[in-house]
Amino acid sequence: MAGPVTLSQVAREAGVSLATASRAINGSANRTVRDDLRERVLATAERLRYFPDANAQAMARGQTTSIGLIVHDIADPYFSSIAAGVSLAAERAGLAVTLASTQHTASREPRFVEVLTRQRARAIIIVGGRLDDPEANDRMRSSLVDFRRSGGSVALVGQPLLDVDSVVIANSQGAAALARALHGRGYRRFAVLGGPAKHLTARDRRTGFAGALEELGTPIDPALVVECDFTRDGGYEGMRALFAGSPDVDVVFAVNDVMAVGAIAAARALRISVPGDVGIAGFDDIVTLRDITPALSTVRIPLVDVGVTATELALAPPAADPRQVHVEGTVVLRESTPERVV
């Protein structure tokens, strides 16, 4: 065989010029093709099983049909739900999604941005909390500048850190609302599995939570805010570390759900009853939560929608200034933090 069928072959076979074939198949802007000719071309293309080469079209048009998606870990339900939203929105827009999973390795991020720059992707959606690491952020900013110079647009999910369009999740407010809700249920002795010190999302949730507690007159003991990884295992280890000190605590807030799930597992291993001995709450409301026991209290973020919104934002006509779409969380109280009888 002689490789893929080309438009020239279709044109020759249909007895028309390259240009006519192109117009018949793609319905050029103002140009139009006589009905009988178009039909002949279309029939020929169908018969020959012709599929336009997207790379060639991209060259000729100066525009590709793909967008990039960068996540920390596609196997994490938080990211895979957002990815589902991105995939959905991209399909609607007729675009293909190039997936990059960094495995929590910061150095991979700018590398993937470069890959997408070379592909001349129309847009990049970057999902996942950024660190307060000026060096890494500068590198990222710099690679995004390159990407935008190549004609692409960018949308960030999380903090509005990199001077680009972003879907901003109300981390601080959500955590504050959760704190008030827990306080309302009678909890008074709080601890926090706080994630990495420099993790901005974690930090916002910590400070929002602590701030609300302060206002409620039940400030949190800084010693009870433990640092740990932003992962399920981080939550597990953090919980172990926390209870190694036999703290005086009646509820633990993990700054995300996978950490909370790890904390529940740790509690089980430590023979600490949840919620009997201590309540636990998380953040995000990942789908897998509904099958966790006890049902976990959390702050619900509409993850799939976030993915859709971020994609639409990235694809919208470019604006002068960075746009921000704010997403609120909803406190959802479940079995893991029942009404507390004091």
Place this chain on the structure above:
Amino acid sequence: MAGPVTLSQVAREAGVSLATASRAINGSANRTVRDDLRERVLATAERLRYFPDANAQAMARGQTTSIGLIVHDIADPYFSSIAAGVSLAAERAGLAVTLASTQHTASREPRFVEVLTRQRARAIIIVGGRLDDPEANDRMRSSLVDFRRSGGSVALVGQPLLDVDSVVIANSQGAAALARALHGRGYRRFAVLGGPAKHLTARDRRTGFAGALEELGTPIDPALVVECDFTRDGGYEGMRALFAGSPDVDVVFAVNDVMAVGAIAAARALRISVPGDVGIAGFDDIVTLRDITPALSTVRIPLVDVGVTATELALAPPAADPRQVHVEGTVVLRESTPERVV
């Protein structure tokens, strides 16, 4: 701005010809470039922030640097783990991954194959059980023929159905081994949440399970094999349907883990104790399982490895006949099916 920097600009700025610039940057096969010139070119490229256009390279080389991944639902932990493996293997091979999530809609599959055909992807990895639906499979086969004619290769995860390279999961044997293990623990009265009748993976697991029980002299009552969706909600509904008849059952095998998780939830809603009243087992050993209560017995499939293997298979030099890599499952018994005192 004048859009992305081109190789011509770099060449001009460096005072060399286009050809030399190209060779300096990409290190052509046998050609070589004088050191000082190469350095000058490279420095110029760096200074101008030049990034080769992958689409143009694809055209000139007749080969792209991307592969496609088709899954039913990227938010399902089964698929997202395999996707992580594909992503990993692709990065190693220096390839980008185009993700397609069909949302369990069969008609989307051939459409995505076509998208990947247009992109001239090097390979497609198709993950997820196929149905015994001749029409849909023919459509799929046909679109895969188009894809391969365009130069791409294909790897399937699941059954060796479409005459292409495949990673074959030992569904029947795994289910049989599980049946024997459960029998060994004293279970005698079996039921199965069987998934869709035409779902081939589900079917293999059902028949493997039933076959082993037959051999053990404790054949299963066909009325206790209930049909349901291959999803978490399918397992939930299937469990409800099963127990609506107050069946005489001491253990339920769900043909995959997400269904088993749904079944546990249904049991909880029905106030049926697991494993007190009935044991439950699944299949796959998805990561999210470790935080399910009670810990679920299952057949462990190394999902990330499967993704890696499928990718390597698709990328290997083409063979005359379809290759098959067989993957065995490992029975893992946990709390959900304790030793049964008869």
Place this chain on the structure above:
DNA sequence: TTGTATGCGTTATCAT
């Protein structure tokens, strides 16, 4: 309405 010719950014062939 149709066809011809040019350009997109890169690699590869052929001279030099």
Place this chain on the structure above:
DNA sequence: ATGATAACGCATACAA
């Protein structure tokens, strides 16, 4: 070793 130049497959400005 380097440099013109012809592909690659398609879209489009321009000519007819």
